[in-house]
Amino acid sequence: MNDPVSNPRYRWIALIASGLAYSLCFGMLQSVGVLYPEWIRAFQAPASYLSFIGSFPTAIGCMAGPICGVLVKTFGCRTCGIAGGILTFIGRCSCYFATSVPFLAIAYSVLPGIGAVLTLVGFSSIVNSYFIKERSIAESVLGGGLCFGNFFTAFLLQKFVEAFSWEGAMLLSGAVSLNVCVCGMFFIPKGKIADHPLNLWKVHRTTDQHLNELNHKTVSETSIHGDNTDVVQKSQDGFLTRSRQLWKDPFFLLIAVCDFLTWMALLIPYIQLTEKARLLGVEPNLAAWLSSTFGIAGIVGRPTTAGLSTYFKIHPLWAYSINQAILGAATVFSPHWTSIPGLFTTAVLVGFFSNGYGFIKTSVAVMIGRQHFVDAYSWMLFLEGVAICAGPFLAGMLADATNSYDWSFRFSGLLLLTSASLCLLKIPLQKVKATL
Structure with a gap:
């Protein structure tokens, strides 16, 4: 069905923004292998002692999943997507001041992990609201974005380390993480996209046309998916x-x-x-x-x-x-x-x-x-x-x-x-x- 109300063309922009956010958040976390040798030399610690830091952000963030879900339900996908980028930025930049492995583990894991998962829940909800028949394809595009992000962020992080040391790399990667906030700006709920300024395809409609489209949306989506309309419902x-x-x-x-x-x-x-x-x-x-x-x-x-x-x-x-x-x-x-x-x-x-x-x-x-x-x-x-x-x-x-x-x-x-x-x-x- 190519109906502009049920399947707005904006959904592809939302999907691209979500894929970019996914690649930036988790690409940075999964490129930790670039930093391991630098941390070993900087802290004079054995590799086994530092190896657990790489899995901490994802684990901590995922365990905070229910909290992130409540926040998305309460404040919306867009707000949480932007907040996730800010948390990631603060956490990665704070690593610059790390003088011990415990400090580094907390700075690298807690805020970046929670920020990444908060963004993840936000854009997953947005993609879920826009895509019906192409849902599996949309999820694969997100996954492909993550794979691409692993390449891009690992290469970028390596260049940062070579030019500015690992401390400078953490500051710069934190700055790069702010792009997640830009992506989060595009996490606009489906019910609000018709007249939103960021919608390139918005049409200036009369009140009668607007009411007709709302009625059409309700009938078409209910007939296909029962009561499953928008995702983030209060x-x-x-x-x-x-x-x-x-x-x-x-x-x-x-x-x-x-x-x-x-x-x-x-x-x-x-x-x-x-x-x-x-x-x-x-x-x-x-x-x-x-x-x-x-x-x-x-x-x-x-x-x-x-x-x-x-x-x-x-x-x-x-x-x-x-x-x-x-x-x-x-x-x-x-x-x-x-x-x-x-x-x-x-x-x-x-x-x-x-x-x-x-x-x-x-x-x-x-x-x-x-x-x-x-x-x-x-x-x-x-x-x-x-x-x-x-x-x-x-x-x-x-x-x-x-x-x-x-x-x-x-x-x-x-x-x-x-x-x-x-x-x-x-x-x-x-x-x-x-x-x-």
Whole structure:
């Protein structure tokens, strides 16, 4: 449907702004590998002592997901998107004054992590409100933006470090993070975009035309999606009341468990594959290209898998299940691919089939309802924060116990396969929910 009210052309600008915000927020956080050597020299601390700092921002931010969800519901996506950029700026700039590892860990983790997730919830809600049929494609564009951001911000951060030291790099990267505020300006709710000054396609309408369009919007969206109209709706029920109702929803429980298992597993190949290659005798410069291969494959794979699922009209949960099953099988068998081509094959497969997160977010809107997206996604982020801490930690224990990364990869693959298999519960749960 190409109706300008139900599907305003502005939605593509909102999607581009969201993708840029995603790449800036999380691209900076995931480029921490550029800073590790500088921190080791500056603080004279062992690598194992500093390595945990890289995962702290995402974990802390995700655990604050429910709080971020309440803020988005209360103050709106646009305000929270801008506030997230400001928090990221303050946090990264404060790293300049770090004189100890604990100070650095707090400065680098708390405000940037919460700021990134606050922005994430804001633009995810905006994209969820604008995109209906193309929702999977929109999520893949966001994911592709993140992959591109990993390249761009890592390159930029390296240049900053070479020219201005790591302290100067933190100040400059904080300044770059202010561009998130600019992106946040474009997080305009769908219901307010028709006459907004930033809408390039706004039309000056008479009062009668405006009322006709509002009536048309209500009829068209209700006929397609029931009561699921705009995303960020003010509810008379409090957050805790809405959350209790949400946790009673069997579909939400299914999605939350699948998402939790995925995030326990997902980061393990990204963290361990490069080090595994070095232990197998691969030259460090060549092994470093494995990280880049993840990103390149993701840029290609995310829109490809989303486009196929949209073209063949596959339900997002089934698309997620297929995606995770292929990814899980590849990860389980990856310990047998010890040659250089085999290692790069692992990186390509993991990157190409990295759109599972886009499918699971789409499943939330389709199965639970767009009006419940913010609350559901907030709790999913909280569980993701726990999973991000638990999964790599358990994988590290397996690697230490076996003196090999093989069982870490098998552990990751089995979690992904379990997550894919649990999606089959949708069929009986659909019957259960019908009786509630």
